[in-house]
Amino acid sequence: MSYPCISFIGIGLMGAPMAENLIAAGYPLTVWNRTAAKCAPFAERATIAASVEQAAKAADIVIVMLENGAAVEQVLVEQGLIANLAPGSVVIDMSSAPPTMARAHAALCAARDIGYLDAPVSGGTVGAAEAALSIMAGGDGDTLEQVRAVLETLGRVTHIGPVGAGQLAKLANQAIVGITIGAVSEALLLAAKGGADPVAVREALMGGFASSRILELHGQRMIDRNFEPGAPARIQLKDMRMILDEARNEQLTLPLAQRVHDEYLALSANGQGEADHSGLLLALEHINGVRLGEPSLPSRAQPRKD
Template identity: 45%
Template sequence: MRIGFIGLGVMGRPMVDNLIVAGHDLSVYRGRTEVEAHVCGSGKEVAERSEVVILMVPDTPDVESALFAPGGVAEGLQRGSLVIDMSSISPTATAGFAERIDQLGCDYLDAPVSGGEVGAREATLTIMVGGRPEVFERARPIFETLGKNITLIGGAGAGQTAKVANQIVVALTIEAVAEALLFAKAAGADPAIVREALMGGFASSRILELHGERMVKQTFDPGFRIRLHRKDLGLAVQAAAELDLALPNTAATQQLMNAAIADGDGDLDHSALYRTLRRGPA
């Protein structure tokens, strides 16, 4: 396929590499010179050269700008083009973006991912998709190039809803693992050995395996930055208010991330919440 890609960050760059290896013809916006793709001067040009345009940018305003700002993707779409937003953004805004793209005679899927940089590099991402089933099937070959666990959740915005739910689970589990390992250390046990023991029991998880090791070794290069995860929890807290729903532990963990950012750790991996808890209250 002729695929356009906007957003060559920690996640986007390895995703582009995998699409190129799979034989797709890639056009990118503001790409690095070493990317084996056509580098375009605008989102409009990306769309003009592509059957499918993929977005992988940080936040809701970034998606809106990439799509609808002057020189954006929407100006270059041809009827029948497909836009796939793989960013993690507001489910409500996503539904509006999908409607605007649909009015242009084009298709839209929201398809946020989980799995971090490792999943992007190894093409093992979990992909949560919102949109029409027939459009999902059209995009399936692309998704299968990028990930392993691919699920159509529901209509427009449903993929983003699932991603917000995912980020709640991940954040609260990271916080729990950090508390457990800090407790073990304070009580005089070796956190590395405690982690190994817990990996054989009911507390075992992918987060204990990967992020627990980061905490033990004190290696917090991202990964997935605290700053971006706080944004995702902000989406959860905002949606909860709109739904008259209490998410007390999500809100508390978002505040912990606020503290991490205030301490200068916003660009560290989200497992660095361990550092924030270790410091304790000022």
């Protein structure tokens, strides 16, 4: 079986395990990262490109997994990734970026006879490591079928619609994630402040209508106070900002998204933008002067000093 040559751009928290899965599946891989040292673990198993241009020229398929739209624009356009791709190749942008940017990049690719998909993901670092990501693909159906086997190496693929639809689905996902993290934070703090055991509350809720993946995983993180980043709060803030920008473009008002955006903004302003996004609990504790799970929670008039 002949495998296409893949260049993977962005070896970060998500990109590294995704690249590992592609190598394990037998794909010839070239990797490039803005911080070159992050490519070092792949030196014996993949080609490390010295530049975006070199990565582009080595590829039948380019997968992009970068932190934000500005980074994607810099790599695809300013550093010339699209300009150095051969006709017939395919760009798969799996980053989270504005839908308008996806459409603009697709137009640049189409002008050079290059396929393009916006295919952001959900599932976090655990899903990336387990090849269990939910992949939301926007773009031409024939282009998706051309690279489906590659994407299925990384997770479950759903064709959402035309270019930009994948990014719209990701915004919908992040709205639900951010708002639900806020709801779980408030629910557990409310119960604990009244004297209930938050461990038992979470266990009881997991068996009822309020059960969710957020309650299961992030509720446990809150109880354990484990805020090591799987998905940093600053990234969730970026996503909430994109949700509100898209809402304004569509002349929509989203009060819950606005409120959660403001809470993540406060969390980042308090120097906790690198905490996991479940760390939104920390912002809620700060404004209430209390801490989840303490036997005797201090009053707001006497906030904690630490």
